[in-house]
Amino acid sequence: MGEKEKEVKLVGAWFSPYVHRVAWVLKLKGIQYEYFEEKLNSKTSLxxxxxxxxxxxxxLLHHGKPILESLFIIEYIDETWNQNPILPTHPYDRAMARFWAPYIDQTILEGSKRALYVEGEQLKKDIKQVSDAMEVLEGMLKGKNYFGGEAIGFLDIVFGWIAIWLDAIDEVAGVRFFDSCRYPLLHNWKSRFREIDVVKDSLFPMEKLVCFFKKYRQYSKLKLLEATK
Ligand SMILES: N[C@@H](CCC(=O)N[C@@H](CS)C(=O)NCC(=O)O)C(=O)O
Known part of the structure; x- marks a missing residue:
């Protein structure tokens, strides 16, 4: 193990898609790291x-220095360890990947999470926001196996949570964000993505995630109620 690699630590939580995307990149690059599971209801001083x-x-801690925000962390890892490049090489493709990544986080990730506890007009708005963004993703996959082309790249890793988390959100929220008939290309991408070794190895039982989202739903509904009192 190289000197650089010994000094990598990841602070995360098992249920967080933002954490898994960083772990996937570390694993794809073969970087050894120490993992610390954080409890978000009683955050550590670390x-x-x-x-x-x-x-x-x-x-991410590298030689004790913290790097924050999953998308910035992935770029940092990619720039620090050259093996198995994650970001596209062409400046245009890099610029567009940087555009789409936060857009999908804000629309699909945050919108679908909110659909777990909001109701009425806000729920309708979130459902539309997620469906519109899913259409965009379906369009991006035309003629490609992965968002990165023939092999997985930055956007596959960033969107990878969709292939795992969205089914559990659908079950708990009682909606159908991931409609395989409506998004056949995304459906095929999901199957391919889940077969990638580092992804397969990180999968956890779906019931565990469903159980987590049920608790998250109850907690968030209560908080929303308190805030509107
Ligand atoms: N934009 C951030 C989002 C990270 C995020 O929302 N993490 C959640 C867990 S999934 C968290 O730490 N929540 C704790 C809190 O909000 O207090 C990223 O990409 O890293």
Whole structure:
């Protein structure tokens, strides 16, 4: 193990898609790292000190220096360890990958999570927002096996949570964001993505995630109720 690699630590939580995408990149590049499971209901001083602004996971520590925000962490890893490049090489493709990644986080990831606890007009708005963005993704896959082309790349890793988390959200929220008939290309991509070794090895039982989202739904509904009192 190289000197650089010994000094990599990832602070995360098993249920976080933002954390898994960083872990996938570390594994794809063959970087050894230590993992710390954080409890978000009683955050450790490690997390509070490393990310005093947002106190969110993931945090990557490299030689003790914290790097924050999953998308920035992935870019940092890609620039620091050259093997198995993750970001596209062409400047245009890199620019567009940087555009789409936060867009999908804000629309599909945050929208589908919110659909777990909101109701009425907000729920309708979130359902439309997620469906519109899923259409965009379906269009991006035309003529390709992966968002990165013939092999997985940055956007596959960033969108990878969709292939695992969205079914559990659908079950708990009682919606159908991932409609395989409506999004056949995404459906095929999902099957391919789940077969990638580092992804397969990181999969956890779906019931565990469903159980987690049920608790998250109850907790978030209560918080929303308190906030509107
Ligand atoms: N934009 C951030 C989002 C990270 C995020 O939302 N993490 C959640 C867990 S999935 C978190 O740490 N939540 C704790 C909190 O909000 O207090 C990223 O990409 O890293």
């Amino acid at each position: 997390l509070q000190d490393c990310n005093p602004v947002y106190k969110k996971i993931p945090v």
